[in-house]
Amino acid sequence: MSGPTRHRRSGLKVLRRKGDAVLRAELCVNWAYRVWSGLSTDGRGPGRSPLDDRQTALASAALDGAARRWSEVEEGEALTWRW
Numbered sequence: 195m196s197g198p199t200r201h202r203r204s205g206l207k208v209l210r211r212k213g214d215a216v217l218r219a220e221l222c223v224n225w226a227y228r229v230w231s232g233l234s235t236d237g238r239g240p241g242r243s244p245l246d247d248r249q250t251a252l253a254s255a256a257l258d259g260a261a262r263r264w265s266e267v268e269e270g271e272a273l274t275w276r277w
Contacts, residue, residue, distance in 0.1 A: 218244060221241075221244045222244050222245055222249075222253075225243055225244055225245055225250075226245060226249075226250060226253035226254065226257065227257070229250055229253075229254060230253065230254045230257045230258075
């Protein structure tokens, strides 16, 4: 291999500049998914919640909506999500 790809290099730049914010976002997403899917949030592994109750409720509602939209997609169809 001839070195990092352009995509990987740009990702590494973001991590160097905003690593703490990226880590916090990843922890928030992981926590919200664990709560929404019924996985354990107890014990040493997950740690303390990075989200307050309101944020957790908003994330759960958004995941419910996404799951509902996905379940309505028939085989062979596509789901387009505009940001």
